[in-house]
Amino acid sequence: MAAQPNGDTAGSVDPDSEARLIREAAEELAGVVHRTPLDLSATFSRMTGARVYLKLENLQKTGSFKVRGAYFRISRLSEEEKRRGVVAASAGNHAQGVAYAASRVGVRATIVMPETAPQAKVEATRGYGAEVVLHGRVYDDAYKRAVEIAEETGATFIHPFDDPYVIAGQGTIAVEVEEQLGGAPDLVVVPVGGGGLASGVASWLKTRHPQVKVVGVEPAYAPKLSRSLEAGEPVEVAARPGLMDGLVTKRPGRITFSLLSRLIDDVVTVDDGEVARAIYMLLERSKTLAEGAGAAALAALLSGKIEPPRGARVVVIVSGGNIDMTRLPKVVYYQLVREARVVRIRGLIPDAPGWLNRVITILANAKLNIIDIRHDRMLPFLEPGWAEVEVVAETPSHEAVRSVLEELNGLGLPFKAH
Numbered sequence: 001m002a003a004q005p006n007g008d009t010a011g012s013v014d015p016d017s018e019a020r021l022i023r024e025a026a027e028e029l030a031g032v033v034h035r036t037p038l039d040l041s042a043t044f045s046r047m048t049g050a051r052v053y054l055k056l057e058n059l060q061k062t063g064s065f066k067v068r069g070a071y072f073r074i075s076r077l078s079e080e081e082k083r084r085g086v087v088a089a090s091a092g093n094h095a096q097g098v099a100y101a102a103s104r105v106g107v108r109a110t111i112v113m114p115e116t117a118p119q120a121k122v123e124a125t126r127g128y129g130a131e132v133v134l135h136g137r138v139y140d141d142a143y144k145r146a147v148e149i150a151e152e153t154g155a156t157f158i159h160p161f162d163d164p165y166v167i168a169g170q171g172t173i174a175v176e177v178e179e180q181l182g183g184a185p186d187l188v189v190v191p192v193g194g195g196g197l198a199s200g201v202a203s204w205l206k207t208r209h210p211q212v213k214v215v216g217v218e219p220a221y222a223p224k225l226s227r228s229l230e231a232g233e234p235v236e237v238a239a240r241p242g243l244m245d246g247l248v249t250k251r252p253g254r255i256t257f258s259l260l261s262r263l264i265d266d267v268v269t270v271d272d273g274e275v276a277r278a279i280y281m282l283l284e285r286s287k288t289l290a291e292g293a294g295a296a297a298l299a300a301l302l303s304g305k306i307e308p309p310r311g312a313r314v315v316v317i318v319s320g321g322n323i324d325m326t327r328l329p330k331v332v333y334y335q336l337v338r339e340a341r342v343v344r345i346r347g348l349i350p351d352a353p354g355w356l357n358r359v360i361t362i363l364a365n366a367k368l369n370i371i372d373i374r375h376d377r378m379l380p381f382l383e384p385g386w387a388e389v390e391v392v393a394e395t396p397s398h399e400a401v402r403s404v405l406e407e408l409n410g411l412g413l414p415f416k417a418h
């Protein structure tokens with residue numbers, strides 16, 4: 001007989017029954033979802049002194065782990081519930097996970113998305129066969145509409161995280177990790193939104209190997225789990241949008257909080273700059289495309305907020321790869337500037353023939369390759385006789401930029417890098 005999670009409505013599922021449910025989920029999901037690679041990263045191991053393994057859920061069906069929980073939840077509906085269909089609210093990965101899982105089980109799915117959801121996400125969700133209802137401006141509006149639809153039609157509402165079956169589906173990642181490593185890791189780093197993923201992973205590992213450390217990572221601009229753990233109960237925090245959109249949740253769930261308050265060892269926060277660097281490094285070094293939420297765990301490690309012991313086996317969950325393509329160039333550009341591979345310099349030159357040419361020659365001699373240049377002699381604050389020049393250029397090194405600025409300043413031209 002199937003294990004029953006106890007007390008799910010009271011928010012007090014215990015880790016042992018959750019672990020039993022995870023074992024069932026692993027059987028149910030075999031052959032339905034990908035067993036994603038667990039890659040030992042030479043680069044990140046060298047940078048941290050640990051043995052860093054990336055669990056690549058960005059390569060999962062639908063581009064994130066969300067399909068695991070959604071499929072297990074939907075597969076456990078009764079025949080009558082399956083006939084009435086499912087409904088979910090999401091602007092992101094949960095939408096695609098539920099849409100895909102429902103079509104695999106053969107169940108009708110309605111996904112309510114905010115009107116502001118990116119067209120690409122709407123199309124992807126429709127592409128998996130779901131009916132998409134656009135409603136309201138933000139997730140909360142979509143959520144309310146989804147609950148109404150569930151009441152009106154008798155469809156089952158699929159919660160994105162606060163559900164024992166959803167948590168169990170996400171926990172199957174830990175089952176795979178254990179098999180792929182041939183044992184337990186020393187530390188697992190998990191991104192935290194509502195806490196479903198972390199709850200599943202921690203329930204499996206901690207009940208079987210209590211010595212394993214599980215550390216959660218959340219955005220500094222939505223620190224609901226850290227605050228709730230401090231308060232000793234789920235509390236609501238102010239949250240704003242950002243690069244880690246999958247992790248922006250105002251409060252943890254009742255079930256996820258109940259599990260995580262018992263199981264998680266630590267929670268750290270990261271900001272978008274740290275995450276942009278992690279996305280960039282995953283792309284450049286591992287040829288791995290991660291979205292903000294998917295790179296948060298690695299960001300915590302690379303920024304030194306988590307310091308594993310030397311040689312420790314550390315598993316970093318790269319939870320999703322659905323980054324908006326309009327966002328990616330900005331992330332890459334941000335990091336290129338930080339690494340001084342692209343520089344923006346701005347300064348003043350005399351408004352007379354030949355001066356712009358001198359600037360360009362100095363740049364060329366130092367092997368700076370101009371991407372963009374602006375010359376403006378009509379700025380309101382400029383004294384007559386001067387023009388402002390701004391150049392964006394690829395640079396071979398910090399040193400090249402320093403020598404260019406020295407040379408320009410030596411000519412009496414006040415230039416600075418920005």
Ligand SMILES: Cc1ncc(COP(=O)(O)O)c(C=O)c1O
Binds near residue numbers: 064191194197198291
């Ligand atoms: C890519 C990605 N990572 C992590 C999370 C967080 O998962 P959870 O809400 O179960 O904590 C999400 C949630 O949507 C996500 O899309």
